[in-house]
Each structure stands twice: as C-alpha cells, then as structure tokens.
Amino acid sequence: xxxxxxxxxxxxxxxxxxxxxxxxxxxxxxxxxxxxxxxxxxxxxxxxxxxxxxxxxxxxxxxxxxxxxxxxxxxxxxxxxxxxxxxxxxxxxxxxxxxxxxxxxxxxxxxxxxxxxxxxxxxxxxxxxxxxxxxxxxxxxxxxxxxxxxxxxxxxxxxxxxxxxxxxxxxxxxxxxxxxxxxxxxxxxxxxxxxxxxxxxxxxxxxxxxxxxxxxxxxxxxxxxxxxxxxxxxxxxxxxxxxxxxxxxxxxxxxxxxxxxxxxxxxxxxxxxxxxxxxxxxxxxxxxxxxxxxxxxxxxxxxxxxxxxxxxxxxxxxxxxxxxxxxxxxxxxxxxxxxxxxxxxxxxxxxxxxxxxxxxxxxxxxxxxxxxxxxxxxxxxxxxxxxxxxxxxxxx
Amino acid sequence: xxxxxxxxxxxxxxxxxxxxxxxxxxxxxxxxxxxxxxxxxxxxxxxxxxxxxxxxxxxxxxxxxxxxxxxxxxxxxxxxxxxxxxxxxxxxxxxxxxxxxxxxxxxxxxxxxxxxxxxxxxxxxxxxxxxxxxxxxxxxxxxxxxxxxxxxxxxxxxxxxxxxxxxxxxxxxxxxxxxxxxxxxxxxxxxxxxxxxxxxxxxxxxxxxxxxxxxxxxxxxxxxxxxxxxxxxxxxxxxxxxxxxxxxxxxxxxxxxxxxxxxxxxxxxxxxxxxxxxxxxxxxxxxxxxxxxxxxxxxxxxxxxxxxxxxxxxxxxxxxxxxxxxxxxxxxxxxxxxxxxxxxxxxxxxxxxxxxxxxxxxxxxxxxxxxxxxxxxxxxxxxxxxxxxxxxxxxxx
Numbered sequence: 001x002x003x004x005x006x007x008x009x010x011x012x013x014x015x016x017x018x019x020x021x022x023x024x025x026x027x028x029x030x031x032x033x034x035x036x037x038x039x040x041x042x043x044x045x046x047x048x049x050x051x052x053x054x055x056x057x058x059x060x061x062x063x064x065x066x067x068x069x070x071x072x073x074x075x076x077x078x079x080x081x082x083x084x085x086x087x088x089x090x091x092x093x094x095x096x097x098x099x100x101x102x103x104x105x106x107x108x109x110x111x112x113x114x115x116x117x118x119x120x121x122x123x124x125x126x127x128x129x130x131x132x133x134x135x136x137x138x139x140x141x142x143x144x145x146x147x148x149x150x151x152x153x154x155x156x157x158x159x160x161x162x163x164x165x166x167x168x169x170x171x172x173x174x175x176x177x178x179x180x181x182x183x184x185x186x187x188x189x190x191x192x193x194x195x196x197x198x199x200x201x202x203x204x205x206x207x208x209x210x211x212x213x214x215x216x217x218x219x220x221x222x223x224x225x226x227x228x229x230x231x232x233x234x235x236x237x238x239x240x241x242x243x244x245x246x247x248x249x250x251x252x253x254x255x256x257x258x259x260x261x262x263x264x265x266x267x268x269x270x271x272x273x274x275x276x277x278x279x280x281x282x283x284x285x286x287x288x289x290x291x292x293x294x295x296x297x298x299x300x301x302x303x304x305x306x307x308x309x310x311x312x313x314x315x316x317x318x319x320x321x322x323x324x325x326x327x328x329x330x331x332x333x334x335x336x337x338x339x340x341x342x343x344x345x346x347x348x349x350x351x352x353x354x355x356x357x358x359x360x361x362x363x364x365x366x367x368x369x370x371x372x373x374x375x376x377x378x379x380x381x382x383x384x385x386x387x388x389x390x391x392x393x394x395x396x
Numbered sequence: 397x398x399x400x401x402x403x404x405x406x407x408x409x410x411x412x413x414x415x416x417x418x419x420x421x422x423x424x425x426x427x428x429x430x431x432x433x434x435x436x437x438x439x440x441x442x443x444x445x446x447x448x449x450x451x452x453x454x455x456x457x458x459x460x461x462x463x464x465x466x467x468x469x470x471x472x473x474x475x476x477x478x479x480x481x482x483x484x485x486x487x488x489x490x491x492x493x494x495x496x497x498x499x500x501x502x503x504x505x506x507x508x509x510x511x512x513x514x515x516x517x518x519x520x521x522x523x524x525x526x527x528x529x530x531x532x533x534x535x536x537x538x539x540x541x542x543x544x545x546x547x548x549x550x551x552x553x554x555x556x557x558x559x560x561x562x563x564x565x566x567x568x569x570x571x572x573x574x575x576x577x578x579x580x581x582x583x584x585x586x587x588x589x590x591x592x593x594x595x596x597x598x599x600x601x602x603x604x605x606x607x608x609x610x611x612x613x614x615x616x617x618x619x620x621x622x623x624x625x626x627x628x629x630x631x632x633x634x635x636x637x638x639x640x641x642x643x644x645x646x647x648x649x650x651x652x653x654x655x656x657x658x659x660x661x662x663x664x665x666x667x668x669x670x671x672x673x674x675x676x677x678x679x680x681x682x683x684x685x686x687x688x689x690x691x692x693x694x695x696x697x698x699x700x701x702x703x704x705x706x707x708x709x710x711x712x713x714x715x716x717x718x719x720x721x722x723x724x725x726x727x728x729x730x731x732x733x734x735x736x737x738x739x740x741x742x743x744x745x746x747x748x749x750x751x752x753x754x755x756x757x758x759x760x761x762x763x764x765x766x767x768x769x770x771x772x773x774x775x776x777x778x779x780x781x782x783x784x785x786x787x788x789x790x791x792x793x
Contacts, residue, residue, distance in 0.1 A: 009406045016413065020736045027743040028757075054528040226610040244529035244577075283471075283624075284577075307531070323527065324520040324558065328448075328512065330635060331483060357524025357557070374521045376561060378445070391521040391561075392537075 036384040038391060041338050042373040044365045047320045052355045053251055053310040057241030057291070059261070059302050061232035064212075067203050068227045069095050075216045075228060076201075082214055086205045086231065093216075093228045095201040100194060107191040114184035121180045125173035128166065135159075135166035209233045212302070237296060238274060241308045242286040249352075250312045251276055257291045262305040270294045273310060315352055319361040325371045326350065326359060327379070334364065336372040336379050343372070343383055404702070404722060405729065415694055416730050420737025422690060426683050427742040427763055431753035433676045438754045440566045440664040444657055447488070449514045449630035450639040452655045453646055459653075461490050461628040462566050462660075463668045468652070470580070470626045475650065481642040483634045486513030487626040489579045492565060495539070495572055496548040502539045504572045505565035506549060508579020514630035517573050523558035530578055534558035536570035549574065550582040566664050568751040576626070584623035594620060684766070691734075691767075692774030695727045699778035706782050707790035720779045724772065731771035735764050 029035060073095035080092050142159040145151045213230035216222050239259055243251060253276055258268040274292040281288065291308050293300075325335045327345075334347040348364030365371070372379065374391050405412050443462065452461065453468070453476060460466025468487075476485045489508035494501040509515040511526060517534050523543045526532040533554040535541040538561075545556045554574055563571040574582070586594070595617055598604050604616045631654075633642045643654035655663065665673075699706075709719060739760055746753040 006406055009409055010402070013406070013409055013413075020733070020740070023740050024736050027740050054530070056530050221607075223608055223610065247529055323525045324523070326525075327518070353527060355527045357527055375519050376521065378518050 036386040037376050037379065038388045039336075039338060039372045039375040039379070039385045040390060041370045041387050042322060042325070044319050044321055044361065044367055044369045044371050046317050046367055047358070048314050048317045049320060049352055049354045049358055049360055050314045051250065051312040051352045053243055053248060053312065054355060055241040055243035055248075055286075055289070055308050055310070057239045057306055057308060059237055059300055059304045059306055060240045061234070061302060062236035062238055062290075063207070063209075063233040065206055065209065065231040066227035067092060067205070067229045067231060068222055068225055069203070070200060070224055072221065072223045073201065074221045075218050077218050078214060078216070078228065080211050080214070080229060082211050084211045086209060086211060088205055088207050090205045091202055092205055092211075092231075093203040095203070097198055097201050100198045100201070104191065104194050104198065107187060107194060111184060111187045111191060114180065114187050118177065118180040118184055121173065121177040125170065125177050128169040128173040132163070132166035132170045135163040139163040203228060205231060207231070207233060232302065235296065237300060237302065238290045238292045239271070239306045239308055241289050241291050241306075242281070242284070243289065243310075245280060245285045245287055248287040251287060251289060251310065253289075255310050255312065257308050257310045259291060259293065260307040260309075261297070261300065262307075263301075265307070268309075269297055271308070309355065312352075315360060318351070319365050319367060320358045321348075321361055321365070321371050322373050323353060323357045323359045325373050336375075338370050338372050338385055338387060343379060343381060343385060345381065404705075405726065412726075412730070413733070415698070416733030417737050419691060419694065419730060419734035421741060422687050423734050423738030423763065423767060424741035424745075425738075426680070426687050427738055427755065427759065428746060428749075428753060429676065429680045429683055430759045430763070431742065431746055431755045432749070432751070433673060433680060434754040434756055434759065435749075435752040436568070436669050436673055436676065437665055439564050439568045439752055440669055441661065442562055442564060443566050444660055444664065446518060446563050447515050447630055448518060448632070450633045450657060451631035451643055451646075452660055453485075453629040453631055453650075454627070454653045454655070456651050456653050459655075459663050459667070461488070463663050466627050466653075467625045468627070468629060470576075470624050472626075472650075472652070473629045476629055476631060476646065479642065479645060479650075481633050481637045482631055484514055484632040486510045486515050486630050487576055487628075488515040488630050489576065489583050489627045490565070491579075491583050491627075492567070492569055493549070497541060497545055502541070503569050504535075504539055505567075505569045506579060506582065507571050507573045508576040508583070508626070509573055510576050514632050517558070517560045517563060517571075519560065520558045521561050523556070525558055526573070526575060527557075529575055531555065532557045532575070534560055534573040536563045536572070537561050538564070538570035539572060541572075547572070549578075550585055551588075552578065552582070554578075562752070564752065566668050580623050580626065584625060688770040688774070691731070691770050692777060695723070695730065695771065695774045696778045696781065698726070699723055699782055703782070703785055704790060707785050707787050710785060710787040711790045716783055719782055723779050723782060724775045727771040727775035727778070728768060731767045735767045738763075 076094045076096040078093040080086055080090075086092065139156075139159045139162065142151060142156050146153060146156040209231040210233075211229055212232050213227070215226070215230065216228045222228060251273070253273050255273045257271045257273055259271045260268045271291045271293050273289055275290045277288040277290075279288075280286060291310070321335060326333055326348075327336060328334075329345055332347045333350060334345050337344045337346050346364055346369070349362040351360035351362045353359045372385075375385070376391060379385070453472070454460035454466035455468055458464045458466045470487050473485050473487050476482060487508075487510060490505060492503065492505045495504045495506065507515065509517075517525070520534070521537060523534070526534060531552060531554050533547060533549075533556050535547070535556050535558075537559050541547060541556045541559070543556055543559065546553045547556060548554070549572070560571075560573075563573075565571065598616055598620065599613055605613045631642065633639050639656040643656060646652055646654040706719060739755075742755060746755055
C-alpha cells in the first residue's frame with residue numbers, strides 16, 4: 001500500500017467520523033431534553049377591542065295560544081289544521097254540547113209561556129181597573145144621595161167598601177203583572193246564560209295567527225285547560241338565547257346582534273336584544289335574553305337552533321395581547337416575557353376579551369413588551385427558548 | 397508504533413464502515429423500541445401533567461376517569477369548591493371517539509373543559525383559546541386539523557380556533573378540547589333514531605301517558621333528553637397543603653373517590669398501559685439479545701476472515717497482546733460507529749411514528765455502555781479464535 005493512498009483513506013475516514021459526530025451533536029441539540037423550546041413572540045400593542053357576547057338559543061314565538069275548553073268535554077269537530085292561517089274570532093273547534101241545545105229550547109218555550117202569563121195578568125189588571133172605576137162612580141153618586149138623606153148611611157158604607165175592594169183588586173192585579181214580567185226576565189236571563197255556555201263550547205281564535213298543533217280529534221275527551229289547537233303569532237318570532245353567566249357582562253336590551261340560523265349559518269341576520277330576563281338559570285349557570293329579528297326571514301321554523309353574537313361598544317385604546325399568551329401560575333394570571341436574558345413571568349390584570357381572542361391588559365405590561373404567544377411545550381422560569389417566527393402546525 | 401487496528405481498518409475500510417452502518421441501523425431499531433416504550437409512559441404522564449390537577453375526584457369505587465368510566469353530577473363541583481384547601485375545581489369530561497372532518501375521521505379524545513380552569517389546554521402552538529361558550533374547539537396538531545377547519549362531533553360542527561401539542565390520552569390519541577356544555581351534550585346525547593324510539597317507548601308506557609294528565613308525557617320526555625353528568629372533577633389544592641389531606645374529607649364525607657397525582661400515575665402506568673408496555677418491553681429484551689448476538693457474530697466472522705493475516709503476524713513474532721488489542725479496538729470502533737449511526741437514525745425516524753416516541757438521553761447513555769460491553773464481550777470470542785491460530789496456517793493454507 002502506498003503511503004499516499006493510506007493518507008487519503010485515513011483522511012476520508014477521519015472526515016466521515018467528524019461528519020458523524022457533527023450530525024450526532026446537531027441531533028442531540030435539536031431534539032430531546034437538551035433542545036431549546038421554540039416559542040413565538042408578539043410585542044404587546046395598543047388597540048381597541050370590539051367585545052362581543054356569544055350565546056345559543058332557539059327560535060320561539062313571543063305570543064303562543066293554547067286553545068281548549070274551560071270544562072271537560074268531548075271534541076265535536078275541529079275546523080282547522082296545522083299550518084292554516086286564521087283570523088281573530090274565527091271558529092277553530094267545537095265541543096260536544098250534549099243536552100245544551102235541548103235545554104235552550106225548553107227555556108225558549110218557558111219564556112213564551114211567561115209572555116202569555118204576562119198578557120193574562122195584564123188583562124186581569126184592566127178588568128180590575130174597570131171595576132175600580134165603576135165602584136168609584138157608584139160611591140160618588142151614593143155619597144151625593146146620602147148628603148141629601150135619600151139613602152141610609154149603611155148603604156153608603158157598603159158602596160165605599162166596594163170602592164176600597166176594587167182598588168185593592170187593582171193593586172193585586174198590578175203586582176201579579178209585575179211578577180209575571182219578572183218571571184219572564186229571569187227566564188230570558190237563564191236562556192242568555194245557557195246560550196253563553198253554548199257559545200263557550202265554540203273555540204274561537206283570540207288573535208290572528210297560524211295553527212301549529214292540532215292536539216285532539218273529534219270524539220276524544222279533553223280536560224279543562226287541555227289544548228285542542230295551538231296557535232302562534234308568526235310576526236312575534238324571536239330567539240330565546242342563553243348566555244354563559246361567566247361571559248355575559250354587558251348584556252343589555254337594545255344591543256345589536258347577529259343571528260345565525262342553523263338552516264343558513266352563512267348568512268347571519270341582523271337583530272336586537274329585545275329583553276334581558278331578570279332571573280338567570282342557576283342550574284345551567286346561564287343568563288336568558290330574547291333577541292328579536294330586525295326583519296323576519298321567510299320560512300323560519302320555531303324550535304330552530306340559532307347562534308347569536310351580541311356586539312358591545314368598542315373599548316378605548318389599551319394594551320391587548322392574545323389569549324394564547326395568558327398563563328396561570330400558582331393562582332396568578334400572567335404572561336411570559338422573552339427578553340434578552342431569558343424568560344420572565346409577568347403577572348397581569350386582564351379586562352375585557354373579544355371573541356377574536358384578544359384580551360385587554362389593564363396593568364402589568366408596557367407597550368412593546370416581548371410577550372410569548374405560542375410555545376412548543378409548557379414553559380417554566382428555567383426553560384431555554386429559541387424565538388422563531390411560527391411553529392410547525394402539523395407534526396408533533 | 398503504528399496502530400495495527402487502524403491499518404487493518406484502512407485496508408478494508410468500506411467493509412468496516414458498511415458493517416458499522418448495518419450494525420447502527422440495528423441499534424437504531426433497539427433505541428426506537430426503547431423510545432416507543434418511554435413514549436407510552438410519557439403519554440400517560442403528559443395526560444396528568446396537562447390537566448394541571450392535584451386531585452382527581454371521581455365516582456365512588458371507580459378508578460376513573462381514564463382507566464374506568466366514572467359519572468358525577470355536574471353540581472358536585474360546587475360542594476367540592478367549598479371544602480378547605482381547595483384552590484380551584486372544575487368539571488371535565490373525557491370520551492374517545494372518531495371526530496369527522498369532511499370525508500376523513502380521526503380518532504381523538506374529546507375533552508370538555510371550562511376555560512381558565514384545570515383541564516383546559518395550557519399552551520398553544522397556533523391560533524387562540526376558545527372564546528365562545530359553544531361550538532369552538534382547540535385540537536392537538538397530531539389530529540392533522542388546521543386552523544379554521546370545521547370538524548363534526550356528533551351532531552354539531554365545531555370550528556378549530558387553536559392548535560396545541562403533546563396533548564394526548566393515555567392511549568396516545570390526540571385530544572380535541574370543546575366547551576364543557578357541548579361535551580356533556582355530545583357525550584350523553586343519543587342519535588336521532590334513538591331519541592325518537594325512546595319517545596315512542598315512553599309514550600307507549602301507560603304510567604307516563606295517562607289520560608287526564610295533560611303535559612305528563614312531555615315532562616317525562618324532556619327530563620330524559622337533558623344531561624347533567626360529567627366524568628371527573630379536577631381539583632387544584634392551595635399551595636402548601638398536601639393533596640392527600642384535601643382528598644381525605646372528600647372520600648370520607650362526600651362519598652366520592654379522590655386520587656392524588658401519584659395514585660393516578662400508578663393507575664395509568666401500572667394498570668392501564670401495563671400489558672401493552674410489557675409487550676413492548678418483552679420485544680425490547682429479545683431485540684437487545686438478538687442485537688448482541690449479531691454483533692458478536694459479526695466481529696467473530698470479521699476476525700475469521702483475516703485469519704491468514706493473523707497467522708502471518710504470529711509468524712513474524714507479534715505478541716498475543718497486540719493481536720488481542722487489535723481485535724478489541726476494532727470491535728469497540730465498530731460499536732461506536734454503530735451507536736452513533738443508530739442514535740442519528742432513531743432521532744430522524746422517530747417523528748415519523750404515528751404515536752409519540754421519546755428518546756431519552758439516559759437511555760442513549762445506557763445504550764452506549766451496553767453496546768460497548770457487548771462489543772468487548774463479543775471480541776473475547778474472536779480473540780480466543782485468533783490466539784488459537786497456528787502460525788503455520790500462514791504458509792500452509
């Protein structure tokens with residue numbers, strides 16, 4: 001073997017060994033426990049936030065009517081079906097009146113009879129009046145004769161007694177007439193009452209609306225208060241929204257809102273918070289509010305799921321950071337600052353948060369502070385970091 | 397004094413380097429196998445570390461929420477928050493399912509969490525944390541989801557707003573974090589057919605559908621559809637207190653089970669992944685034995701391949717020690733090249749594995765020592781053969 005070739009070979013082998021060692025060092029430093037944690041840094045900036053609240057709810061009718069009888073009854077007929085538009089006062093259904101019609105006929109007959117009785121009483125009174133007039137004339141004439149002593153005092157007294165009797169007979173006839181009239185009035189009132197009861201079995205629409213349910217069919221018996229037909233006012237649809245209590249600060253009536261219906265989430269509809277309920281749900285820890293559509297979309301169905309975003313007034317300019325920067329250490333909220341020396345945990349006080357993930361920082365930071373936004377792993381005060389522009393988003 | 401070993405290597409350097417590389421790939425496989433085992437244990441530890449809890453409160457007599465299923469009412473957390481020593485407590489749900497995105501689906505552990513509480517994702521690599529109380533998700537990058545992607549969990553679509561890393565279940569499935577209320581619904585919500593059938597079944601039951609009691613059926617059906625259960629309550633204890641001291645009254649007076657982190661790690665590592673870990677460990681032992689045998693045979697055959705040269709050396713009066721030294725040096729050199737190549741290759745292919753492979757420095761050092769020991773031991777066999785060579789073989793042949 002020539003010395004030259006030997007030298008070349010040993011040089012090649014040496015280079016190979018150096019290369020291997022270099023790759024090994026590189027590999028050891030880039031992965032494993034010795035490697036630095038890669039982080040991205042975003043300087044704290046001043047900006048104004050447009051906070052918003054997000055809740056989900058269902059489309060409901062503000063005014064819904066459950067129409068049923070006031071007493072247990074059997075359904076005679078139902079005039080409308082689901083989807084029908086009805087006017088106020090329209091007959092929707094009728095309950096079986098059983099014997100009410102017959103009782104009405106009986107009362108009508110009794111009323112007619114009361115009219116006849118009243119006519120008879122009137123005739124009797126006329127008769128009594130005539131008798132009274134005759135008795136008065138006789139009494140006057142006999143009194144004249146008695147003053148001239150043509151007749152005895154006894155005859156005059158008999159005439160006077162006749163007159164008093166005739167007057168009493170008139171009073172009796174008048175009272176009899178009044179009684180028959182009262183009887184007739186009572187019967188008329190009874191008949192009116194019965195007719196009202198009869199009308200009460202006719203279920204009428206209290207307002208214009210659309211039939212949403214037909215709960216009972218003819219022949220079925222319903223109890224008092226059970227609905228036979230349900231109506232809603234389609235113009236009164238709104239969204240009953242539930243907001244997480246922890247993220248409901250600032251919710252108030254009148255705020256602008258965007259409603260995304262499940263059937264068409266790509267086109268949010270404008271709306272407004274119509275009412276915020278004073279009582280919130282203590283079990284689900286949610287606040288309840290109703291959001292009305294500015295313009296009711298066609299074909300919206302009740303019970304449809306809707307996502308509602310309520311926009312709050314924009315805040316004044318202040319320091320903002322991404323909520324990915326916020327970390328919790330030993331009960332304190334803060335951010336990691338990556339300045340020249342290394343990592344430093346800075347506790348901060350945070351204010352409002354936007355739905356875009358930006359959070360207002362009230363104090364604890366200066367503008368331009370290098371805030372760590374993303375990191376490859378959980379950071380600690382002793383972590384070695386290397387700042388990169390972005391972290392790989394695919395592979396671990 | 398020239399190095400006999402060096403001269404010999406230079407003489408047949410390509411054979412030597414190629415043997416080293418081959419050996420290195422074998423060692424790389426062994427190191428990777430160790431990494432697979434370490435990765436399994438690390439997955440379990442990460443699950444505990446990422447939840448940032450000191451105590452896991454679960455249903456009585458269960459080892460939930462990871463090893464067994466556990467179900468608690470979601471207002472249990474309020475009574476736990478009132479206990480002395482509790483700094484923070486939060487409901488959490490876990491369930492493993494296929495998360496759909498378009499045509500493909502990914503096996504993932506869906507976690508229902510409360511923002512800012514234990515159980516929430518700690519750090520992100522992209523995007524932002526969840527800000528809406530519904531229908532937003534933070535996913536582990538291992539799911540392959542990207543920011544803004546719409547994923548489907550049961551009947552609702554969620555938007556991926558943030559990505560995180562190394563958030564895995566004990567089985568290595570990547571996690572998808574969604575708001576607790578959505579998760580409760582998703583976990584306990586039945587499909588539409590099941591709901592309809594259940595309604596029919598209830599309506600057919602005369603107890604729940606009595607004539608003359610309007611509204612009873614509706615009330616019963618409404619109560620069947622809602623869900624108020626969670627899987628566990630994660631508790632952080634106040635600084636300075638021992639977790640066990642806080643756990644004791646929970647077990648005794650709340651009639652719930654509470655595990656400290658040590659106990660939970662014991663459950664996860666010793667019980668949940670024990671069988672699969674032992675499977676890997678068994679394979680690792682066999683692989684190590686086979687590797688050692690192959691190294692020994694390689695060195696032995698390498699020595700036998702130059703038996704004539706050794707006979708010549710003996711003929712010219714080289715001392716036995718020099719010959720033995722040459723073989724030993726070559727064996728160790730081979731081992732060193734093998735180790736370096738193995739370590740590099742293992743590091744390069746480890747990230748390609750679907751599950752996490754953890755290559756620990758300690759394992760690498762132990763591997764290096766083991767490789768050197770095996771090479772030294774194997775060389776004794778070769779040295780013995782070399783020393784028994786008759787110098788006459790150099791000219792006999």
